[in-house]
Amino acid sequence: MSGASVLFDAPGPKARRLSLILSIVALVLIIAGAVWVVLTLAAPRESGGITLPGMFDGTRWNIFTDPEVWTFILEGVVATLQAAALAAVGAIALGIVLSLLRSSRIAWVRMPTAVVIEFFRGMPVLLMMLFILLVASTGAFWAVVIALILYNGTLIGEILRAGLVALPRGQREAALSVGMREFQSKMLVEFPRRSGRCCRSSSRSSWCC
Amino acid sequence: MEQLWSLMPTFWEGFRVTLLLLVVAGVLSLILGTVIAAMRISPVGALRGFAAVWTEVARNTPLTLVFIFTAFVLPMLGVRLPYIVLAFVALTYYTSPFVAEALRSGINGVPVGQAEAARSIGLGFGQTVSLVVLPQAFRMTIPPLINVFIALTKNTSVAGGFFVVELFATTRQLANDNGNIVMEILITAAVLYLVITVPLGFLAGQLERRWVVKR
Numbered sequence: 237m238s239g240a241s242v243l244f245d246a247p248g249p250k251a252r253r254l255s256l257i258l259s260i261v262a263l264v265l266i267i268a269g270a271v272w273v274v275l276t277l278a279a280p281r282e283s284g285g286i287t288l289p290g291m292f293d294g295t296r297w298n299i300f301t302d303p304e305v306w307t308f309i310l311e312g313v314v315a316t317l318q319a320a321a322l323a324a325v326g327a328i329a330l331g332i333v334l335s336l337l338r339s340s341r342i343a344w345v346r347m348p349t350a351v352v353i354e355f356f357r358g359m360p361v362l363l364m365m366l367f368i369l370l371v372a373s374t375g376a377f378w379a380v381v382i383a384l385i386l387y388n389g390t391l392i393g394e395i396l397r398a399g400l401v402a403l404p405r406g407q408r409e410a411a412l413s414v415g416m417r418e419f420q421s422k423m424l425v426e427f428p429r430r431s432g433r434c435c436r437s438s439s440r441s442s443w444c445c
Numbered sequence: 446m447e448q449l450w451s452l453m454p455t456f457w458e459g460f461r462v463t464l465l466l467l468v469v470a471g472v473l474s475l476i477l478g479t480v481i482a483a484m485r486i487s488p489v490g491a492l493r494g495f496a497a498v499w500t501e502v503a504r505n506t507p508l509t510l511v512f513i514f515t516a517f518v519l520p521m522l523g524v525r526l527p528y529i530v531l532a533f534v535a536l537t538y539y540t541s542p543f544v545a546e547a548l549r550s551g552i553n554g555v556p557v558g559q560a561e562a563a564r565s566i567g568l569g570f571g572q573t574v575s576l577v578v579l580p581q582a583f584r585m586t587i588p589p590l591i592n593v594f595i596a597l598t599k600n601t602s603v604a605g606g607f608f609v610v611e612l613f614a615t616t617r618q619l620a621n622d623n624g625n626i627v628m629e630i631l632i633t634a635a636v637l638y639l640v641i642t643v644p645l646g647f648l649a650g651q652l653e654r655r656w657v658v659k660r
Binding site: 242244247251252254258262276277354355357361362363367371 | 488522
């Protein structure tokens with residue numbers, strides 16, 4: 237269905253009033269909840285007989301006046317961006333290779349690729365990071381990058397493959413009939429022409445791991 | 446090998462907690478997600494807006510951040526619950542928008558004519574949705590829903606970092622204690638996750654093939 241509007245008529249005065257009342261009630265509840273949370277956190281805390289200052293007390297926040305804290309945070313941000321950039325490039329490259337291998341005509345190429353994809357897709361990326369860290373002892377940064385490449389590469393590979401499968405058969409048949417080899421058809425016709433829709437889903441879904 | 450076998454009871458404990466997380470959070474997020482999806486298509490504008498905001502906020506928050514909130518901030522607010530219950534809350538909150546979106550895409554996949562026909566014979570909103578649209582939407586929704594639950598299975602591992610001793614936390618502990626068979630322990634853990642996810646993925650593929658609506 238193109239929109240939910242087919243399911244019901246345009247709201248009349250009663251429905252509009254109900255909607256308005258619900259909006260106001262919800263807004264009041266949300267604001268009240270937020271105020272309560274802030275007040276509860278701001279209140280001084282009792283812990284084992286000692287009274288500690290509230291969460292918004294200056295003594296809890298003055299750590300941020302220390303420049304060393306900021307350099308530490310900045311280092312973390314830079315490392316995150318580096319890991320994400322490396323993993324993004326690697327995962328897209330791996331995804332392209334896997335999608336081509338997985339849709340190969342040759343069974344002994346296609347089958348092992350399917351097994352590898354299922355293996356990496358089916359386990360938590362945290363476990364993969366731990367595996368690479370402990371078994372290959374690469375250091376934490378490269379363990380994260382490699383695990384993200386493997387995990388997101390398989391996801392992107394499957395998304396790209398779905399785009400290849402959705403392509404009309406005629407494209408491939410036409411490429412083969414003008415004398416292209418299998419590989420030429422894949423690289424020059426099918427892959428560039430695969431449905432562009434798959435790119436949107438890959439930009440969001442795969443990076444949340 | 447014998448050493449690995451002697452660890453199996455510990456693995457089984459962790460595996461059971463992972464399964465528990467998966468089942469409880471799965472059922473709860475299915476319920477919450479259905480409610481959100483119903484709100485998303487409802488005639489009341491306020492409900493639609495709330496559902497849209499919930500969906501966007503919940504699925505764009507990193508799961509780790511959600512866990513930090515439930516495990517550290519909720520207890521500060523006076524919520525005294527076992528950590529596994531807090532993990533249920535975090536996983537349900539995070540998974541519900543994905544369930545809602547899967548349901549909504551199924552509902553959007555039902556041709557307009559079906560709803561128009563239902564309306565034209567005098568069915569109201571509730572009847573149109575429950576008798577005509579949802580039964581057709583569900584068959585298109587089951588494979589994507591299974592994929593959501595596969596993702597949930599893997600997401601339960603985040604709970605291992607927040608005081609819930611499930612499969613990932615168990616594995617990390619065992620790998621620390623048995624330095625000589627780290628590789629075997631990690632492979633066992635991977636196999637235990639695959640025992641859940643691969644059959645689910647296989648089921649999704651089968652159902653997708655069987656239930657594909659030929660139009």
